[in-house]
Amino acid sequence: MAPPKGKPTVMANSSRSDRQDDAILEATWCYYIEGLNQNDIAKRLNISRASVVNYLQEARRREYVRITIDPDIFRHQKLARDMVAKFGLKDALVVPSELTDRGTLERVARGTADWLPTLLEPGDRLGVAWGETVYRVAEAAPHTIMDDLTVVQLVGSRPAALGFAAETCSATLARRFGAHCINLHVPLLLTNKNLADQLRAEPVVAEQLQAVENCNKTIFAAGTCREDSHVVQAGIISAASMRDQVTKGASAVICGRIVDQDGAALPISIEDRMIGVSLDQMRNKDLSLMVGTGPDRIMPMLAAINGGYATHIATCTDTAAAMLETTI
The missing domain is CATH 1.10.10 (Arc Repressor Mutant, subunit A)
Structure with a gap:
């Protein structure tokens, strides 16, 4: 046949x-x-x-091969040491800037992704923020098994351009590290305070929020307060409201919360309708790794440092030099 x-x-x-x-x-x-x-x-x-x-x-x-450079090289260069000395950081990683903003972001994300596993230990609970920068780090992270690591989504869910949503960032990083992942299964912004309060009181959500509070390490980016910022694009705050906040001194966005140049909170009307990590919970961590690059991130990153939100920084040479030269 x-x-x-x-x-x-x-x-x-x-x-x-x-x-x-x-x-x-x-x-x-x-x-x-x-x-x-x-x-x-x-x-x-x-x-x-x-x-x-x-x-x-x-x-x-296919990632049969992954070329890495020892992150210590970028930690021990002069700009990195100057950043640590001037801003009272525990450590800094500064990679060479590229010709384009996109290329530089990819370099910083890759450098951060290779550095991050060296900063983690068994038993750590790593809180992961959202946005393009954090997503790029997660995507660039090596496939490696981190023993007894828990990755926690720091802010509730919200549709985001190009897949940079909070749950995507945390789930991607957890998958790369073979870690247990705790997602925050609620919207970041609710329509009214009562509904937000009811959701916070739900046992499963309360347990997830407790995991957020219990994180001993975090990775995040300090967002801008421009009209094209991530929180405006995601519909958390309107462009008009952002302009109003800027007149009041808004300088950075940290996990959806707005702060001034000193890192002090600038409460907005939607605060009681948001579900996610608070600014107080973002402080006093064993490690708070802030990742950022570009001229528009200089003032937000400085605000985050002033507010005590960052213990470690990963950036590029141009951004580091500009931060060191900026007087605030």
């Missing part, structure tokens, strides 16, 4: 895929372990140099 039509093609495709996977692994081993150059690998595998390049790129994409 003849085999069903199409079956030989499926088997052939599977065979080709297996052979290609083997070639990717062989090229990866030759390049990164044996130190062969791309021409030598092409000759050994009897393929073109372009194929070797593609195989090595595919190996990186």
Whole structure:
């Protein structure tokens, strides 16, 4: 009996895929372990140099290989030490700035992602904020098992552009670290205070909020108070209300809460309708890692430092130099 039509093609495709996977692994081993150059690998595998390049790129994409630089290099450079000395930080990591803001953010996120595991210990409860910066760190984090680590979502859920929602940030980082994840299964902003109070009183939510309070370490970004800030785009506060807050001295947004240049809270009318970590709960941690880069983050980051919200900072050379030169 003849085999069903199409079956030989499926088997052939599977065979080709297996052979290609083997070639990717062989090229990866030759390049990164044996130190062969791309021409030598092409000759050994009897393929073109372009194929070797593609195989090595595919190996990186699949995370067969992860190139890292010891984060201590970026902690011990002069700008990092100057940041620690001037601002009373426990530590700082400063990576080289890139030509574009996007490129620099990716560098800072990757540097932070490689640094973060060295800052964690068994039994830690890591509170994770939200937004693009934190999301980029989570996405860049290595796949590594962190023993007895709990990752906790610090603010309630809210639709966010490009997937930078709070639950995405915490879940992604927990998955990368093989950690237990506690998400905060409530909206960040409710329509009225009574509903917010009722939700806080629900046993499951109360337990999650207790986990938020019990975090001994956090990672967050200090947001801007511009009309295009994350909290405005997410609909937490209107552009008009943000402009009004700026006239009152608003300088930074920390986990959805607005602070002035001294880091003091500037309560807004929606405070009693928000569910998430409080500003008081963001202070006095074993580690509070603030990540940020760019000219628009200089004043927000300084405000967070003044308010005692940051013990560690990860940024770029341009931002660090500007912060050191800024008088407030």
